[in-house]
Amino acid sequence: xxxxxxxxxxxxxxxxxxxxxxxxxxxxxxxxxxxxxxxxxxxxxxxxxxxxxxxxxxxxxxxxxxxxxxxxxxxxxxxxxxxxxxxxxxxxxxxxxxxxxxxxxxxxxxxxxxxxxxxxxxxxxxxxxxxxxxxxxxxxxxxxxxxxxxxxxxxxxxxxxxxxxxxxxxxxxxxxxxxxxxxxxxxxxxxxxxxxxxxxxxxxxxxxxxxxxxxxxxxxxxxxxxxxxxxxxxxxxxxxxxxxxxxxxxxxxxxxxxxxxxxxxxxxxxxxxxxxxxxxxxxxxxxxxxx
Amino acid sequence: xxxxxxxxxxxxxxxxxxxxxxxxxxxxxxxxxxxxxxxxxxxxxxxxxxxxxxxxxxxxxxxxxxxxxxxxxxxxxxxxxxxxxxxxxxxxxxxxxxxxxxxxxxxxxxxxxxxxxxxxxxxxxxxxxxxxxxxxxxxxxxxxxxxxxxxxxxxxxxxxxxxxxxxxxxxxxxxxxxxxxxxxxxxxxxxxxxxxxxxxxxxxxxxxxxxxxxxxxxxxxxxxxxxxxxxxxxxxxxxxxxxxxxxxxxxxxxxxxxxxxxxxxxxxxxxxxxxxxxxxxxxxxxxxxxxxxxxxxxxxxxxxxxxxxxxxxxxxxxxxxxxxxxxxxxxxxxxxxxxxxxxxxxxxxxxxxxxxxxxxxxxxxxxxxxxx
Ligand SMILES: Nc1ncnc2c1ncn2[C@@H]1O[C@H](COP(=O)(O)OP(=O)(O)OP(=O)(O)O)[C@@H](O)[C@H]1O
Ligand SMILES: [Mg+2]
Numbered sequence: 186x187x188x189x190x191x192x193x194x195x196x197x198x199x200x201x202x203x204x205x206x207x208x209x210x211x212x213x214x215x216x217x218x219x220x221x222x223x224x225x226x227x228x229x230x231x232x233x234x235x236x237x238x239x240x241x242x243x244x245x246x247x248x249x250x251x252x253x254x255x256x257x258x259x260x261x262x263x264x265x266x267x268x269x270x271x272x273x274x275x276x277x278x279x280x281x282x283x284x285x286x287x288x289x290x291x292x293x294x295x296x297x298x299x300x301x302x303x304x305x306x307x308x309x310x311x312x313x314x315x316x317x318x319x320x321x322x323x324x325x326x327x328x329x330x331x332x333x334x335x336x337x338x339x340x341x342x343x344x345x346x347x348x349x350x351x352x353x354x355x356x357x358x359x360x361x362x363x364x365x366x367x368x369x370x371x372x373x374x375x376x377x378x379x380x381x382x383x384x385x386x387x388x389x390x391x392x393x394x395x396x397x398x399x400x401x402x403x404x405x406x407x408x409x410x411x412x413x414x415x416x417x418x419x420x421x422x423x424x425x426x427x428x429x430x431x432x433x434x435x436x437x438x439x440x441x442x443x444x445x446x447x448x449x450x451x452x453x454x455x456x457x458x459x460x461x462x463x464x465x466x467x468x469x470x471x472x473x474x475x476x
Numbered sequence: 477x478x479x480x481x482x483x484x485x486x487x488x489x490x491x492x493x494x495x496x497x498x499x500x501x502x503x504x505x506x507x508x509x510x511x512x513x514x515x516x517x518x519x520x521x522x523x524x525x526x527x528x529x530x531x532x533x534x535x536x537x538x539x540x541x542x543x544x545x546x547x548x549x550x551x552x553x554x555x556x557x558x559x560x561x562x563x564x565x566x567x568x569x570x571x572x573x574x575x576x577x578x579x580x581x582x583x584x585x586x587x588x589x590x591x592x593x594x595x596x597x598x599x600x601x602x603x604x605x606x607x608x609x610x611x612x613x614x615x616x617x618x619x620x621x622x623x624x625x626x627x628x629x630x631x632x633x634x635x636x637x638x639x640x641x642x643x644x645x646x647x648x649x650x651x652x653x654x655x656x657x658x659x660x661x662x663x664x665x666x667x668x669x670x671x672x673x674x675x676x677x678x679x680x681x682x683x684x685x686x687x688x689x690x691x692x693x694x695x696x697x698x699x700x701x702x703x704x705x706x707x708x709x710x711x712x713x714x715x716x717x718x719x720x721x722x723x724x725x726x727x728x729x730x731x732x733x734x735x736x737x738x739x740x741x742x743x744x745x746x747x748x749x750x751x752x753x754x755x756x757x758x759x760x761x762x763x764x765x766x767x768x769x770x771x772x773x774x775x776x777x778x779x780x781x782x783x784x785x786x787x788x789x790x791x792x793x794x795x796x797x798x799x800x801x802x803x804x805x806x807x808x809x810x811x812x813x814x815x816x817x818x819x820x821x822x823x824x825x826x827x828x829x830x831x832x833x834x835x836x837x838x839x840x841x842x843x844x845x846x847x848x
Contacts, residue, residue: 366561369528370622375549375578384574388565 225249225444232440248441252449256442258429265446267419268426272406272453274337275422279344280401286345287352287397288390292382294353295360296368306357312350317410320347328415335417343415344405351404352397359393360386395464403454423450478540479504479662480525480630485534487520487686494520496686498534502679505660509673511709512683518666519558521683522634525664527551539629549578554623555632558639560615562607562622568594569603572621579626593621596655613644624655633665637672649675670710674698682706699835704844707764707837713801716770716811718763719841722756729753731763731838733806736789737826743784743833745848753838753848761847764837767801770813772820773830782834788813789826804829 220237225248227241235242254264294306324343325334333339363386371381412422421429427450431443458465478501487495494517502508510518523529525536527548536544543551554575562571569590576586594600597617607615616636623631633652637645649672656663656676667673673680674694681691682705690702701707707715720731723742730744745753777783792803800817803810813829821827838847 364559364561366557366559367563369523369526369548370555370557370561371563371574372528372548373526373553373555374575374622376574380578385563385565 221444221448225441225448227441229437229439229441248439249445249449251439252430252442252446256430256439256446257433258426259433265423265426265430265449268421268423269449271337271416271420271426272422272424275340275344275412275420276402276405279341279348279405280398282341283345283348283352283401284394284397286349287354288356288387288394289382290349290353291356291358291360292386294357295363296365296381296386297378306353309350309353312347313354317347321410321414325414335415335420337416337420340411340415340420340422343411344408347411348401348404351400355393355397355400356390359390363389392464392467395461399457399461399465402457406454426450478502479506479538480664481535481537482521482525483535483537485521485524485536486532487517487524487529488532494686495524495531498686498688500681500688500691502662502664504539504662507656507663507665507676507678509677509680510664510666510683511668511670511673511680513709514668516683517686518683519634520686522555522632522664522666525630526553526555526632552629553632554626554628554630556619556623556634556636558635560607560619560639562615562618564607567604567606568599568610568618568621571607571618572625575622575626589625593625596624597621597651612639612641613648616640616644616648620652624659627661629662631661631663633663635666635668638668645669645672652676670712674710680710682709700846701764701837702846704762704764704839707839711766713767713812716763716765716767717839718765718806718809718811719760720763720807722753722759722761722838724757729757731761731836733763733786734808735786736791736805737787739786741784741786743831743836744782745836745838746782746834756847760841762839762841762844764839765811765831765833766835767812767814769832769835770804770811771830771832772815773828777832778830780832780834782836783830783832785828785830787826788829790821790823793820793823 223238223241224232226244226246227235228243228245228247231242252264253266255262256264258265258268290309294302324346328334328339328342333342367385368381371385376384406422407424408422409424409428412425413428416422416425427446430446480500480502482498482500485495485498486493498521500508510521512518520529524531527543527546527550531544534544535542538551538553563574566574572590572593573586576589581589590603591600594603597620599614599617599621602610602614602618607618610618616639619636636652637648640648652665653676665676667676677694679691680694680697682689682697684705690697690706692700697706698710701710701715704717708717718733720733723730723732725742725744727744728747730742732740732742734740773785778785788804788806790802791805794801794803795817799814800820802813802815802820804813805811815829819827839845840847
């Protein structure tokens with residue numbers, strides 16, 4: 186505002202060019218979502234006669250209704266609603282448990298170092314790079330042994346085990362920035378392992394907890410492979426149901442229902458990111474707490 | 477009774493020996509100060525006393541009990557950390573009360589204790605703030621309050637004033653001194669600041685490379701250092717070290733000093749200090765003389781047996797206000813003298829200076845240990 190220097194035509198053109206590129210890029214990224222939204226509120230006739238980008242002749246929510254409550258996902262035809270709740274039943278405990286265990290690990294690895302704790306952490310980091318496929322068979326066997334095959338508990342267990350590598354990494358890197366003297370002072374004050382964790386460390390961990398929750402929520406909600414392999418008939422997560430719905434071969438292909446179901450499946454992660462996204466960035470860049 | 481006994485304590489970090497055969501015993505109510513260059517092991521020793529770090533060998537006794545293998549909370553020690561280490565999520569009140577709460581003190585009693593400590597340290601108006609909302613000096617007082625809320629057998633202070641500005645430091649130093657006089661508690665205190673050390677301590681332990689070189693009263697550390705390191709570490713500006721040959725005089729031994737004009741003077745060393753000088757006749761020793769022992773001529777002291785006057789040329793003058801530091805040369809080596817500002821001759825001119833040899837010390841030039 187206070188800059189009174191005249192802007193030359195060249196600069197103006199350059200700036201205009203940058204905006205044009207940015208807007209074009211944004212449009213490209215938004216296009217699939219727009220297509221999905223448009224398609225989901227069209228009737229089947231509308232879809233057949235118009236092109237993919239044309240506006241709906243009439244906005245109808247039949248497809249949404251059908252996707253939610255009576256589209257066929259394989260043999261059953263009850264929509265994706267049940268699977269939607271299945272996903273929550275998997276995601277919520279898995280996110281909470283893996284975040285909590287990660288916090289405890291990070292705390293122990295930084296503030297109660299033991300012989301070999303660095304090696305332990307290095308090995309744990311490997312977990313971040315192990316592809317899903319590698320653990321499928323051994324995990325299936327393990328779940329079979331302990332009698333958790335095809336259960337929600339089993340799937341939660343798998344996600345927790347897989348997620349701990351990441352949550353431990355997050356919390357460890359956060360806690361190394363917290364001065365050791367805090368823990369030493371608390372020890373002298375007479376606090377033990379868990380008291381120090383609850384009373385001193387956890388209350389300053391909000392930024393990294395948010396990061397962990399968003400990360401884990403997105404990962405687990407969007408997971409397909411573990412879901413398709415380890416869930417039972419009634420415990421499938423929504424990603425698997427969506428796949429089944431789209432791939433159901435009987436009858437006409439109802440693109441509007443497919444699109445509505447896909448949006449429903451993506452909604453929770455969108456909501457989480459929009460609601461807490463700014464904390465995510467803040468948490469990742471948060472340094473040590475000032476004593 | 478000894479409040480704290482440290483017997484033959486060693487500490488290794490891997491292959492590095494950080495503490496070597498530390499032996500310290502302090503009485504109840506005593507104020508011990510640890511000084512030494514950075515990295516000499518002061519914090520390591522504090523952590524060993526507090527039990528925050530295991531020691532490699534040796535024994536630590538507190539109030540007569542062997543606590544070598546006890547956990548920190550069972551040693552009955554309170555510590556103020558250099559970084560204060562206030563719990564960031566707790567208010568000042570909660571910070572101070574935390575130690576009491578952990579020791580299962582009842583709520584009402586805790587509140588009383590917090591009030592008492594807050595009053596003593598004048599932080600009553602800060603009780604509901606978080607540490608992040610405090611200034612450095614206020615945090616320092618809260619850290620102190622957290623330690624004072626309990627009545628442990630020993631307080632440990634690890635450079636508690638090092639983060640404060642000069643003025644606040646002096647204020648807090650006085651407060652700590654008063655506090656110690658009022659409470660009569662046993663304190664072990666680490667500092668880099670020699671004025672802090674001299675003013676606060678009952679005894680000072682000078683450390684270097686994990687070894688306690690000298691454990692003595694401040695005056696003795698100052699007047700009778702065991703070696704050149706201790707002599708140079710305490711006192712500002714530092715003690716002058718002058719290479720000088722040892723000569724025989726009528727009264728015994730003396731050292732020979734040559735001024736800038738090339739005139740040589742033989743100055744006797746006090747009788748009491750001559751015991752071990754026999755092998756050193758005509759060899760070079762190191763004479764230690766503090767700047768305040770080389771002064772302008774004070775007529776009332778001139779008759780004292782070990783005061784000698786000799787003419788010296790003023791090379792450089794640095795007024796400090798109360799007195800002026802001038803630089804002269806003896807035996808071709810720079811020497812600082814502390815004189816009264818009005819008596820100073822202009823730079824480049826010669827003035828009479830008085831040397832007080834009664835407090836002179838002699839060192840072995842090879843080992844740097846004290847000779848006399
Ligand atoms: N955890 C550790 N592992 C290895 N070496 C260590 C460790 N802690 C300290 N040291 C080493 O031990 C020596 C003594 O450290 P210490 O912290 O006791 O020094 P200090 O006298 O307190 O120094 P300062 O005045 O700078 O605080 C140093 O050389 C340091 O590098
Ligand atoms: Mg230190």
